[in-house]
Amino acid sequence: MDWGNLFVIAVGSILINNFVLMRFLGICPYIGVSKSLSSAIGMGMAVIFVMTIASLVSWIVYVYLLDPATNLWGVDLTFLRTISFILVIASLVQFVEMVIQKTAPALYQALGIFLPLITTNCAVLGVAVLNIDEGYNLLEAVVNGIAAGIGFTLALVLMAGIRERLDLANVPKPLQGVPIAFIMAGMMAIAFLGFSGLSVG
Amino acid sequence: MDPSLIGAIASVGGLGLLLGGGLAYASRVFFVKVDPRIEEVDEELPGANCGACGLAGCRQMAVAVVDGKLEATACPVASNDIVAKIAEIMGATVETAEAKVAIVRCQGSPDKCPDRFEYQGFQTCTAEDRVGHGHKACDWGCLGSGDCVAACPFDALVMGADGLPKVLDENCTGCGKCVEACPRDIMDLIPRSADVFIACKNPNKTKAVTAVCEVGCIGCGRCANKKTTPSGQIEMDDTGNLPVFDYSVKDTPLAAVNVCPTNSLVDKKAGQRPKWHIDPTLCNGSGECAKVCPVKKCITETDGGKYVIDPELCISCGLCEPVCPTKAISPVAVTGLRKVG
DSSP states (O other): OOHHHHHHHHHIIIIITOTTTTSOOSHHHHHHSOSSHHHHHHHHHHHHHHHHHHHHHHHHHIIIIIOTTTSSSOOOOGGGHHHHHHHHHHHHHHHHHHHHHHHOHHHHHHHTTTHHHHTTOHHHHHHHHHHHHTTOOHHHHHHHHHHHHHHHHHHHHHHHHHHHHHTTSOOOGGGTTHHHHHHHHHHHHHHHHGGGGOOOO | OOHHHHHHHHHHHHHHHHHHHHHHHHHHHTOOOOOHHHHHHHHHSOOOOOOTTSSSSHHHHHHHHHTTSSOGGGOSSSOHHHHHHHHHHTTOOOOOOOOEEEEEOOOOOTTTSOBSSOOOSOOSHHHHHHTTTOSBSSTTSOOOSOHHHHHOTTSOEEEOTTSSEEEOTTTOOOOOHHHHHOTTOOEEEEETTOOEEEOOOOOOOHHHHHTTOSSOOOOOOSTTOTTTOTTOOEEEOTTSSSEEEOTTSOOOOHHHHHHOTTOOEEETTTTTSOEEEEOTTTOOOOOHHHHHOOSTTTEEEOTTSOEEEOTTTOOOOOTHHHHOTTOOEEEEOOOSOOOOO
């Protein structure tokens, strides 16, 4: 097993190609749920969870149903990629939500309210599509999913920490609330640009 | 037919069928029984999600009520009707709690209680309070930056021109958000039916209070005197420097408001109360009214053996009305403003 390759994928998704700050995916929850640190952490955990599962299932669906080279009937169905990914991810998240509501009510309390929010989130779909575009195998796809989730959580938690401090700061009236959050997001994206010079391995 | 068309229909249709069927099956297997009463209680609750019950929102409160962990009265925003409805859903009778309303327990506007030093920094009371106990001369005085106003979810607080917050009783739901927000515990809740409260938190003795504030309570204890407030609603606290109101005793101690030398007691309806008048044709000269009147020389005997009320001295307390044997005493319209606490 090529641990080095997996490490490169993970660092790449967490820092260098951070989903929020470099790819600009998942901006809606990034601004919406970053008002308090506790809900940011809850949302982050839910995203890591969903992205991991989405990577796994979408990879299987793509390889065994859609890709003409490997699927059962040898027909090119790759044009169905987006719709089948959305279908699979959404129903899978619904299913997982039901399971944890039944089996782990405490976990449901922590993650439950965030799960429906991210079933059709663009970052989740994005990670599934990118896995295919990059030509990852199953293990690489899952690692990329986890790392993308961690990268999202990192950006979200940093943002929540900054916004909790912004609440106490003397922000000019026209910039209060979301405008100053957008400015902060832009500055964080610039800061994360520094990672693109990072060479791993 | 194009094989990719058949493949597309088959795979997406099959996927949809599989997932849909799977979800339908899962929703039976993993069905969680939810008490239908939770939904009903949740619908009755105000839905403001203010958190005054101590839980995250109305839904959580509904769950707690159905679990029997909370009484319906834990929601300070819900009216008595709503509480009764929830009690009905729960199949129980609940004693209704009296609606509360917020008060500001400080009258120390900058002209009455000056600043000790000039403050520059974050314009929030919480931040100001942390810098040397705040810039006010009085350590208990209102800092006037309106943390309470910002915390109020119902637009029931406004900042007055005198730098003190004002409660709009008609908007106030008694949720207590302002009480939490105030770093100096100046905001308080009292029953809606109560009109008189002590608008000072300074527990110091006379000189220490008068040195910093013109309207601070000096702890003279005259309001708590049994003669002034026979109902016993007012008592002095353990330090003996501040009066404490027992609102379970229903009374409107206007005599206490009148006797307060520093105007620290506030009557919310000051200036709106009617003066009382004795009808000379009905007065039989028994003098019962003069015995109960808490104000000296307010009710006096005339040469003709009748009694009259001096409208200048009358404090509208109304104590004389029920004792009159001939029902000669009645209110007259407000003619002018007496001192406003």
